[in-house]
Amino acid sequence: MEEIIRFDDVKKSYGEKTIIENFNLSIEKGEFLTIIGSSGCGKTTILKMINGLIEPEYGNIFIKNRNINEENIIDLRRNIGYAIQGGVLFPHMTIEENISYVPNLLNKKNKEKTKEAVKKWISIVGLEEDMLERYPDELSGGQQQRVGIARALAASPDILLMDEPFGAVDEITRGQLQEEILDIHNRTGITIVFVTHDIAEAVKLGTKVLVMNEGKIEQYSSPKEMLKNPNTDFVKALVSRERKFCNLSEEEECKYSNAN
Numbered sequence: 001m002e003e004i005i006r007f008d009d010v011k012k013s014y015g016e017k018t019i020i021e022n023f024n025l026s027i028e029k030g031e032f033l034t035i036i037g038s039s040g041c042g043k044t045t046i047l048k049m050i051n052g053l054i055e056p057e058y059g060n061i062f063i064k065n066r067n068i069n070e071e072n073i074i075d076l077r078r079n080i081g082y083a084i085q086g087g088v089l090f091p092h093m094t095i096e097e098n099i100s101y102v103p104n105l106l107n108k109k110n111k112e113k114t115k116e117a118v119k120k121w122i123s124i125v126g127l128e129e130d131m132l133e134r135y136p137d138e139l140s141g142g143q144q145q146r147v148g149i150a151r152a153l154a155a156s157p158d159i160l161l162m163d164e165p166f167g168a169v170d171e172i173t174r175g176q177l178q179e180e181i182l183d184i185h186n187r188t189g190i191t192i193v194f195v196t197h198d199i200a201e202a203v204k205l206g207t208k209v210l211v212m213n214e215g216k217i218e219q220y221s222s223p224k225e226m227l228k229n230p231n232t233d234f235v236k237a238l239v240s241r242e243r244k245f246c247n248l249s250e251e252e253e254c255k256y257s258n259a260n
């Protein structure tokens with residue numbers, strides 16, 4: 001197995017408050033990692049450290065064995081797609097311009113190649129080509145969400161960071177987007193780091209789940225292992241909440257998480 005992201009003894013505080021400390025994590029290439037934990041426990045902080053939006057005050061982060069501290073931050077970000085919840089599109093640009101923003105920077109000379117890429121991604125996220133001419137406020141929330149994902153994917157990054165990307169959409173759209181992102185992961189082999197509040201979503205999507213509480217790792221395992229052997233009381237509570245919610249027996253649930 002090949003490691004793609006590593007946190008090495010990372011610390012980050014804001015003022016007096018330490019958010020994470022002695023944080024170590026190794027993520028393998030091609031993994032679909034879901035991160036779940038209580039609000040304010042540091043999930044977004046961890047995600048933003050991967051693309052250099054937040055710098056650790058201590059420790060190091062490596063991508064493909066290179067310390068991101070010593071890398072050109074723009075080059076780093078081109079290789080890392082970032083999709084966040086709600087309102088992330090450029091409002092004054094059409095959908096086509098939004099999606100082609102990064103590819104245009106990358107292959108300035110080859111406009112045709114970018115056009116093809118935009119068409120490909122818009123269809124992969126399940127939207128019609130005739131939407132390309134519209135502006136973000138002429139799309140529904142769920143459609144905008146899909147454009148955000150297409151934009152994050154359009155530069156063909158090796159790593160895709162997603163921060164509660166399906167939080168703002170209804171259940172049906174959410175289910176469809178989940179299927180699409182699973183399909184994209186299967187087809188491209190991209191490494192995904194996906195933050196969610198929803199334990200069912202974490203189990204459904206993840207090849208690995210990271211459970212966090214107050215900046216500490218409670219469990220880092222396959223979803224199946226987490227459901228079978230929750231490491232701590234915190235994880236136990238999380239798992240039992242999800243079981244009640246979905247009305248599943250342990251056996252049914254393992255089957256469900258095995259379907260990935």
Ligand SMILES: Nc1ncnc2c1ncn2[C@@H]1O[C@H](COP(=O)(O)OP(=O)(O)OP(=O)(O)O)[C@@H](O)[C@H]1O
Pocket residue numbers: 014019037038039040041042043044045046
């Ligand atoms: N710029 C900042 N200045 C001060 N405190 C901050 C700053 N950014 C984040 N924090 C604090 O750091 C902690 C971790 O924030 P973070 O955004 O990583 O949480 P999270 O796990 O993503 O939470 P949520 O699930 O609510 O999105 C929170 O207590 C937050 O208030």
Ligand SMILES: [Mg+2]
Pocket residue numbers: 043044045163
């Ligand atoms: Mg967050």
